[in-house]
Amino acid sequence: MAVMDVHTNIPLKNYLTMKLGGSARFMTTVTSSDELAAACKNATAQGIRFFILGGGSNVIARDEGFDGIVIRNRILGFEIIADDSASTTVKLGAGENWDEMVAKLTGMGLTGVEAMSAIPGTVGAAPVQNVGAYGQEIADTLVSLEAYDSVSDKLVTLQNADCGFAYRHSIFRGDQAGRYGITSITIRLYKSSPQPPFYEALQKYLDENGITLYTPTAIRDAVTAIRKDKLPDPKLLPNTGSFFKNAIIEKWQLDELHKTWPDMPSFDLGEKQAKIPTGWLIEQAGLKGQVLHGMKIHDKNALVLINESASSYSDLAAARSEIIAKVRDTFRIQIEQEPLEI
Template sequence: MLTNASLLPYNTFGIAAQSKYLTTVTSEDELGSVLADASFQSIDKLLLGGGSNVLFTADFEGLVILNRMGGITLTGQDQDHIYLRVGAGEVWHDFVMYCVENGYAGIENLSLIPGTVGAAPMQNIGAYGVEVKEVIESVEAMSVSEGTKRVFSSSECQFGYRDSIFKRELKGQYMITAVNFRLNKHPNLKLTYGDIEKILDQRPDSERSIRAVSEAVIAIRQSKLPDPAVIGNAGSFFKNPEISNSQFETLKAQYPTLPGYPLPGGAGVKVPAGWLIEQSGWKGYREGSIGVHDKQALVLVHFGGGTGAAIKNLSERIQASVSQKFGIALSPEVNFIG
């Protein structure tokens, strides 16, 4: 157990915040012991994985628990599926590579997303036409207040767009310890989003595989997104907003190059937040140690020596700017801590 511990190594934004207490857990038993410790009953607790989707806007006056609960276990299989239980502390991209190597299909489009397996259901991570909810059977979690374990079925997780019950009604009440996945033995490749198909068109049809899709996604992400090891960031800072069909048509008439992706059942249109931010003049913007990435306006960046509060302030100005120009409200995908 550390006191007044630096959180700089544990968040990809590279913010120099501190936590009053910090400890590491490698098993559910260890997590249970920490939660049962009377010394920490009355203070806030934060289970932190890769720190890739958080922004510390101030020091954390509580206990940060570093999640290092690992392990990948084959729990069953049938004619079409492989079932795996994965510890919440496993690195997400390492798990994706494990599946690609073994021919388990379903998450190859989610390659190179930073963070841990435990964060995947919390955020319902998604990219290139795939959301993780499509392959989640259940989520195992531990009650922060009682230390008891509960298994949430996929439907009980109430997955939404970059959202789940763990970010809403149960926020801060449960810590995810493991995720149970259902992967496919027979790939159904999703190639229509982004430049995946364009990249694969340069290969023989015989090379269209989950490995090829994964490699294409990695190439695309590396070309557009900054490496957190080089420039502090948390990937996409905002969700892509969903607007009504009528609002989209009105905006399309005013801005003919506005991209839009129809939602299932004609429920509206998803608009790229990065396009809105770029058109509002923020792409490549910099003020001192913080700014907006020059290749992808959806990514806010930290060059070092800045504060989370300053980045949050910048994000709020971007939101106001987009709202004023387009009448669209941007919602942060990043979780503010502090």
């Protein structure tokens, strides 16, 4: 195993798409599961906290920074591990770029991840918040994943059912946060075409552009085009995509809200709960397009906060508090932040 370079006092904003926050006391980069395990183990042995970082597109850093070691995951790999007439199962290194993998897999004619095109970040982060878009989420295709378990000090395999997947949630950001360093994921994709019904915005784009042959690549191209129009490019305008999760409320609460807000959009989540687009709530609360403490509520998608001129995490925190309070005062709905904090 190569000796790992460890750097000290590294500004985290250079590694996070929100471009805010303090420094990491230590930082290193790993390119294999053994290196990742060794870096976590060394940290634990020295009583230092570790944090695994992918592309930094779903993390925000506090101003005081991180008094531990940030381990940047660059573990590569692409391996077909099973192939039959209906499906192909592939194992992907956790440090691979997610969208490059989606491009490769859809290019192979496989269905299952095409609607999750153009999501920034790494493969290994995808299970952490059960990434999803346009009706697909990683929980639908993930068979298992491999990870370093810092509790048992072993490389382990977790099956899909072990991951506790829910809407933008898993054990990796829930009660087991910080325990596992994911080194690879195994997903099963299908040799059939994507099937409608598609998300409304996607179907609208397909219809408007006369696309009737629903190949994985056609869906990928459509999703990429829609997202390009709706989401700011983090390289040009610092952001973390959706800054808030969509709100999940009880159906009785939705019935009450519909009396005042008959147009409030909602998606059924079983018999008792419904999902409300938080972007709609923020827009109706009158905040779309506003700039609060240097953070702009994106004028094309109110779920996104752009760091226009905020100089610190505390600016972001002040903007966040105002948005949460305004939505709560208007709708009595408590909205939650999506990105994790370091």
